[in-house]
Amino acid sequence: MTLSAILQITLYFALLLLLTKPLGAYMARVFTGQSTFLERALGPIERGTYRLLGVDPEQDMHWSTYCRALLVFSLTSLLFSYAALRLQGFLPLNPQHLGAEQMPPDLAFNTAVSFTTNTNWQSYAPEASLSYFSNMVALAIHNWASAAVGMATAIAVTRGFARKNASGIGNFWADVVRATLYVLLPLCLIGAIIFLALGVPQNFDAYAVVTTLEGHQQTIALGPVASQEAIKQLGTNGGGFFNANSAHPFENPSALSNLLTLLMIWSIPAALTQTFGKLVGNSKQGWALFGAMASLALVGVIVCTSAEQAGTPHLERAHIQTAASATQPGGNMEGKEVRFGIAASALFAEVSTGASCGAVNSMHDSYTPLGGLVPLFNMLTGEVIFGGVGAGLYGMLTFAVLAVFIAGLMVGRTPEYLGKKIEKFEVQMAMLALLVLAASVLGFTALSSTLDWPTQGALAALNTWPGSAYGAADSVYGAATHNLNNSGPHGFSEIFYAYASATGNNGSAFAGISANTPWYNTSLALAILIGRFLMIVPLLGMAGALAAKGHVPASSGTFPTDTPTFAGLLVGVVLLVGALTYFPGLALGPIVEHFQLQALATH
Amino acid sequence: MFDLLFISLSVGFFALALACARGCEKLQGGAHG
Numbered sequence: 095m096t097l098s099a100i101l102q103i104t105l106y107f108a109l110l111l112l113l114t115k116p117l118g119a120y121m122a123r124v125f126t127g128q129s130t131f132l133e134r135a136l137g138p139i140e141r142g143t144y145r146l147l148g149v150d151p152e153q154d155m156h157w158s159t160y161c162r163a164l165l166v167f168s169l170t171s172l173l174f175s176y177a178a179l180r181l182q183g184f185l186p187l188n189p190q191h192l193g194a195e196q197m198p199p200d201l202a203f204n205t206a207v208s209f210t211t212n213t214n215w216q217s218y219a220p221e222a223s224l225s226y227f228s229n230m231v232a233l234a235i236h237n238w239a240s241a242a243v244g245m246a247t248a249i250a251v252t253r254g255f256a257r258k259n260a261s262g263i264g265n266f267w268a269d270v271v272r273a274t275l276y277v278l279l280p281l282c283l284i285g286a287i288i289f290l291a292l293g294v295p296q297n298f299d300a301y302a303v304v305t306t307l308e309g310h311q312q313t314i315a316l317g318p319v320a321s322q323e324a325i326k327q328l329g330t331n332g333g334g335f336f337n338a339n340s341a342h343p344f345e346n347p348s349a350l351s352n353l354l355t356l357l358m359i360w361s362i363p364a365a366l367t368q369t370f371g372k373l374v375g376n377s378k379q380g381w382a383l384f385g386a387m388a389s390l391a392l393v394g395v396i397v398c399t400s401a402e403q404a405g406t407p408h409l410e411r412a413h414i415q416t417a418a419s420a421t422q423p424g425g426n427m428e429g430k431e432v433r434f435g436i437a438a439s440a441l442f443a444e445v446s447t448g449a450s451c452g453a454v455n456s457m458h459d460s461y462t463p464l465g466g467l468v469p470l471f472n473m474l475t476g477e478v479i480f481g482g483v484g485a486g487l488y489g490m491l492t493f494a495v496l497a498v499f500i501a502g503l504m505v506g507r508t509p510e511y512l513g514k515k516i517e518k519f520e521v522q523m524a525m526l527a528l529l530v531l532a533a534s535v536l537g538f539t540a541l542s543s544t545l546d547w548p549t550q551g552a553l554a555a556l557n558t559w560p561g562s563a564y565g566a567a568d569s570v571y572g573a574a575t576h577n578l579n580n581s582g583p584h585g586f587s588e589i590f591y592a593y594a595s596a597t598g599n600n601g602s603a604f605a606g607i608s609a610n611t612p613w614y615n616t617s618l619a620l621a622i623l624i625g626r627f628l629m630i631v632p633l634l635g636m637a638g639a640l641a642a643k644g645h646v647p648a649s650s651g652t653f654p655t656d657t658p659t660f661a662g663l664l665v666g667v668v669l670l671v672g673a674l675t676y677f678p679g680l681a682l683g684p685i686v687e688h689f690q691l692q693a694l695a696t697h
Numbered sequence: 698m699f700d701l702l703f704i705s706l707s708v709g710f711f712a713l714a715l716a717c718a719r720g721c722e723k724l725q726g727g728a729h730g
Contacts, residue, residue, distance in 0.1 A: 168711070169707065169708065173707060176703065203707070522724065623710050635721035635722070635725060
């Protein structure tokens with residue numbers, strides 16, 4: 095790695111570390127109902143919201159009630175977005191006159207599901223498909239709500255560990271409202287103003303048509319970008335205002351906006367480890383989780399950056415300089431923005447896929463096989479490398495339960511975590527949450543690798559891109575592998591990545607797959623729903639069961655879980671589960687491709 | 698017609714998730730009963 099890369103990574107992690115403790119302590123106050131410095135300004139809004147909803151924020155919910163509230167809220171907001179997308183032609187703020195034709199039923203379903211679940215997978219090009227109203231209301235509402243739901247779930251699971259002999263795990267509505275008002279709103283306001291100052295546009299104008307230096311006419315898409323950008327990153331949503339996402343100069347104009355973006359993505363997930371520590375009454379427990387996440391993150395970013403900076407044998411054969419110098423970054427620059435270079439692109443890929451963000455400032459499809467393996471593996475861990483807002487913490491706590499279970503098996507003791515006995519039901523729920531992810535990723539990848547839809551007749555529409563909506567010819571693909579840009583192992587990686595991204599609720603794309611067909615839109619949406627809700631349900635069940643238990647006093651036989659040893663065990667369990675479950679898939683994709691590339695170098 | 702199909706699919710999935718929650722609740726009752 096170059097010195098510049100080392101300095102950039104070090105600076106980023108140092109700033110993240112600085113933010114973690116104060117933000118974590120602040121969120122602990124928010125989620126325990128204590129007053130904060132924003133109470134005077136936002137308290138009336140909070141109380142007014144409860145009155146409007148008819149909610150008593152003090153009412154403690156049993157886990158099943160909490161779960162039902164979460165599911166009903168998500169379904170209602172999903173249906174609202176579906177309707178708004180389909181009806182965008184009749185709604186305001188639509189200077190480009192985009193309508194239902196650009197948002198057919200399967201695409202609207204995929205998009206509404208994707209944003210409801212904090213995934214923000216985008217099968218469409220936003221500037222050619224979405225009105226400003228669709229962007230700002232139908233979808234942006236989820237950027238807030240889905241992030242708040244993730245945080246609420248993480249706090250509910252945390253309460254499961256923190257409470258003794260309790261029947262409830264908190265109030266879902268109060269958690270969502272407080273997360274939105276006291277955490278997301280102020281941070282987004284600050285972030286949006288900084289983005290504006292850095293040159294990100296914020297307007298409602300029609301797209302500008304300009305004459306280029308060569309004399310050609312060019313349409314430049316505009317819109318309310320800065321406000322969307324802030325919640326997109328802070329809520330680990332990731333859906334771009336423009337198709338090029340954070341590689342677009344209006345979303346991410348400079349190295350400084352890139353650094354701000356990266357900090358916004360991991361700030362809440364990292365700080366939630368400290369919130370967890372505060373709520374369970376032992377900050378070291380939070381630091382152990384932080385340590386495990388940071389270790390995985392560091393290894394990932396080092397591997398990815400090194401692989402990209404090493405370049406490929408193709409480049410060497412073409413006598414292209416692959417070593418970095420003062421005038422060029424060297425390595426594999428394909429698919430990367432010159433203004434960011436390799437280090438800031440690889441760090442972005444690590445942060446965005448470690449969190450369930452999915453924003454991209456470079457095209458992951460163009461990474462070297464090992465460089466591309468890193469973001470793919472990050473998503474396959476279940477997004478626990480800091481992870482999505484809330485999702486990262488409850489995902490890592492699932493692994494923590496498994497880690498103490500494995501440690502308990504090794505020493506022949508009933509496993510305990512934070513003074514709670516981990517028994518049959520908790521392990522069943524943790525395993526269910528992890529197995530459902532694996533079944534979705536591997537099952538849908540296998541289906542799309544083998545399905546051969548007809549190219550004629552009514553069924554041909556199932557895998558056809560409706561180009562006519564954009565003034566182009568329709569593309570009838572037939573086999574689901576025909577939607578890929580590449581064949582062989584790289585093509586397999588494109589499918590594997592898509593379902594890993596959907597199930598992990600990440601939303602980033604390898605960018606090598608034409609996914610806007612009814613088959614991909616529907617199957618990816620189902621993978622997204624499974625990855626979100628069929629993971630949350632068992633984890634809330636686990637939280638409820640744990641909250642009902644009493645504390646077991648620590649004894650000489652208790653396995654300490656606030657030490658570097660436990661953090662190491664946790665990392666081992668994450669890697670082991672990931673390796674055992676997904677190694678065959680990784681071997682068929684990026685690993686084979688890596689050896690193919692190396693063979694090219696020796697022949 | 699397709700709108701109805703996707704709306705039904707959404708509602709159907711959430712019904713399944715609710716059924717899973719009930720299943721977990723029963724399992725919990727069994728585990729501690």
